[in-house]
Amino acid sequence: MAEISATSFPSSSSSSALALCSSPTASLRCQNVACPKTTSSFQELSVRRSQLVGNALATGHLPAIRSSKNQAIRAVLSSDGQAADPKGAGLRGKLKKVVLAYSGGLDTSVIVPWLKENYGCEVVCFTADVGQGIKELDGLEQKAKASGASQLVVKDLTEEFVKDYIFPCLRAGAIYERKYLLGTSMARPVIAKAMVDIAAEVGADAVAHGCTGKGNDQAIITWTVRFELTFFSLNPELKVVAPWREWEIQGREDAIEYAKKHNVPVPVTKKSIYSRDRNLWHLSHEGDILEDPANEPKKDMYMMSVDPEDAPDQPEYIEIGIESGLPVSLNGKPLSPATLLSELNAIGGKHGIGRIDMVENRLVGMKSRGVYETPGGTILFAAVQELESLTLDRESIQVKDSLALKYAEMVYAGRWFDPLKESMDAFMEKLTEKTTGSVTLKLYKGSVSVTGRKSPNSLYRQDISSFEGSEIYNQADAAGFIRLYGLPMRVRAMLEKGI
Numbered sequence: 166m167a168e169i170s171a172t173s174f175p176s177s178s179s180s181s182a183l184a185l186c187s188s189p190t191a192s193l194r195c196q197n198v199a200c201p202k203t204t205s206s207f208q209e210l211s212v213r214r215s216q217l218v219g220n221a222l223a224t225g226h227l228p229a230i231r232s233s234k235n236q237a238i239r240a241v242l243s244s245d246g247q248a249a250d251p252k253g254a255g256l257r258g259k260l261k262k263v264v265l266a267y268s269g270g271l272d273t274s275v276i277v278p279w280l281k282e283n284y285g286c287e288v289v290c291f292t293a294d295v296g297q298g299i300k301e302l303d304g305l306e307q308k309a310k311a312s313g314a315s316q317l318v319v320k321d322l323t324e325e326f327v328k329d330y331i332f333p334c335l336r337a338g339a340i341y342e343r344k345y346l347l348g349t350s351m352a353r354p355v356i357a358k359a360m361v362d363i364a365a366e367v368g369a370d371a372v373a374h375g376c377t378g379k380g381n382d383q384a385i386i387t388w389t390v391r392f393e394l395t396f397f398s399l400n401p402e403l404k405v406v407a408p409w410r411e412w413e414i415q416g417r418e419d420a421i422e423y424a425k426k427h428n429v430p431v432p433v434t435k436k437s438i439y440s441r442d443r444n445l446w447h448l449s450h451e452g453d454i455l456e457d458p459a460n461e462p463k464k465d466m467y468m469m470s471v472d473p474e475d476a477p478d479q480p481e482y483i484e485i486g487i488e489s490g491l492p493v494s495l496n497g498k499p500l501s502p503a504t505l506l507s508e509l510n511a512i513g514g515k516h517g518i519g520r521i522d523m524v525e526n527r528l529v530g531m532k533s534r535g536v537y538e539t540p541g542g543t544i545l546f547a548a549v550q551e552l553e554s555l556t557l558d559r560e561s562i563q564v565k566d567s568l569a570l571k572y573a574e575m576v577y578a579g580r581w582f583d584p585l586k587e588s589m590d591a592f593m594e595k596l597t598e599k600t601t602g603s604v605t606l607k608l609y610k611g612s613v614s615v616t617g618r619k620s621p622n623s624l625y626r627q628d629i630s631s632f633e634g635s636e637i638y639n640q641a642d643a644a645g646f647i648r649l650y651g652l653p654m655r656v657r658a659m660l661e662k663g664i
Contacts, residue, residue: 254284254285255280255281255282255283255284255285255286257283259284259285260284260285260286260370260371260404260406261368261369261370262287262288262289262368262369262370263280263287263369264289264291264363264364264367264369264371264373265277265280265372265373266291266292266293266360266373266374267290267291267305267309267317268292268301268375269292269304269305269308269309271417271420271421271432272375273375274312274424274430274432275420275423275429276373276375276408277290277309278312278313278423278427278429279408279412280406280408283411283412284371284406286371288313288314289314289317289363289369290312290316290318291317291318291319291320291360291363292305292318292319293319293320293322293355293359294321295326295352295356296326296444296445296446296503296507297445298443301443305317305319311429313429324502325355326351326355326444326445326446326503327445327503327505327506328502329355330351330352330355331446331502331542334346334347334572335492335542335549336490336491336549336593337565337568337569337573337590338549338565338566338569339569339573340546340569341573341576341577342526344521344523344525345521345523345535345573345577346446346537346539346542347573348442348444348448348449348539348542349442349444350577350579352444353579354391354395354579354581354582357391357392357396358395360372360396361399361400361403365400369403370403370404371403371406372396373406373408374389374392374393374405386529387528387529390528390579391578391581393407393579394581394582398583399582438452439452439453439455439466440452445506445507447519447537447538447542448469448537448538449535449536449537449538450462450535450536450537450538451533451536455535456534458524467520467538469510469519470514470517470538471514471515471516471517473612474517476515476609476610476611477516477610480608480609481515481608481609482605482606482608482616483495483496483512483605484497484603484604484605484606485544485545485606486499486602486603487548487552487600487601487603487604488601489594489597489598489599490593491549492548494603495508505541506541506545507541508541509540509545510540512544514538514540516608518543518544518608518611518613519538519539519540519542519543519544520538520611521539522535522536523535523537544606547604547606547613547615548615549604551618552600552603552604552618552620553600555620555622556597556601556620556622556624557596557597557624558624561596565593565596568589568593571585571589572593599622600622601620601622602618602619602620602621602622602623603618603619604617605617605618
């Protein structure tokens with residue numbers, strides 16, 4: 166279970182700030198900013214916030230918060246003075262509390278005051294860590310406070326993301342349009358689900374996402390659909406606010422002007438020429454010269470993998486252990502899903518593995534060119550599919566491959582919680598329950614080659630497949646089989662020749 170710590174934002178109207186603390190075994194942790202003189206308010210707030218993870222809170226010593234990446238959730242509480250007036254309606258209506266998907270960038274920083282102004286609501290900012298990198302999480306507390314948020318929740322979803330979203334797609338063999346390993350598509354539902362959970366815990370009546378962009382941007386529309394279909398599936402009573410569909414802000418300059426008007430510090434960042442989306446599974450690149458499919462990507466664009474030409478001159482061999490269709494170990498060492506993927510990303514990236522350049526069909530029908538880096542994922546797909554060649558029969562592989570196309574299409578379209586997709590999950594889990602064993606792979610300058618595979622449930626029998634004589638397989642049996650198997654073609658030929 167993910168952990169939580171809570172820190173209050175000091176306000177001018179209070180001489181001390183509250184800090185939440187858990188017992189050593191609870192999943193809530195805290196950071197002491199200013200210790201209260203009494204514990205009554207602390208106990209009241211502790212009980213109210215403890216439901217976020219279902220564990221009881223206890224007063225006592227306030228442990229220092231860990232600054233490592235393993236910190237799972239960080240909840241930052243503002244002073245009461247920063248919350249919106251619960252009695253006042255906004256320009257567009259009234260909402261009580263909104264959970265906002267928050268990045269700390271210009272767009273989502275502006276959304277906070279916009280929501281308060283237009284809906285008279287309290288804003289809870291939510292940031293999910295799906296392996297995008299610690300740099301993107303730095304400074305979020307200060308940014309959320311400056312924007313006027315009443316609370317910031319940062320939740321580590323990396324293990325859940327890999328175990329409950331990436332691995333089912335891996336087991337299903339889901340690849341969209343022959344190439345795309347669905348990195349962004351899988352990340353959206355896990356983030357949206359966490360937002361629904363947080364909304365329930367904090368008593369929010371609405372959620373909002375920061376997908377802002379041009380009205381004809383097919384990527385933004387696709388991302389929005391993935392978010393909102395999850396909201397609809399998990400809590401149809403939640404109101405969904407998408408500011409980019411409502412506001413008059415047309416671009417970056419408008420957003421900066423709005424921020425200045427509402428005293429929101431403008432984030433100073435170096436704007437990339439590419440539109441990128443990163444998580445533990447992949448890194449995508451779009452825009453700039455990539456918009457012309459005839460252009461070769463620049464060498465310095467890539468961030469997760471080296472150029473295959475610059476990869477080591479010596480190949481590296483690795484062994485992936487698999488149980489019931491899912492990877493569990495690397496070179497004989499059991500690893501958690503997220504740790505296994507992280508290590509394979511480093512190994513694969515070093516050898517230039519997993520670069521994909523493709524033109525894909527977006528959900529709304531337009532084509533888009535994107536470049537994807539998926540080093541660890543490419544290795545895992547090669548391993549799992551290869552082991553299935555030993556453990557699945559011909560008919561099973563054919564049916565599985567045909568369903569994988571539909572599975573990938575549904576995930577790409579944001580239908581993660583669709584009953585059909587969930588039924589296919591059950592089918593894939595049953596079909597691959599005997600897919601256990603290991604696969605040895607050779608990594609060399611951008612290529613992944615299988616050099617060995619073994620399974621206790623292998624359907625391969627050397628005594629049957631051998632070119633030497635076999636008591637089970639008799640060459641003479643082939644004549645009758647061929648006659649029967651070819652009968653439809655023979656009858657058609659006879660008809661055409663008038664025989």
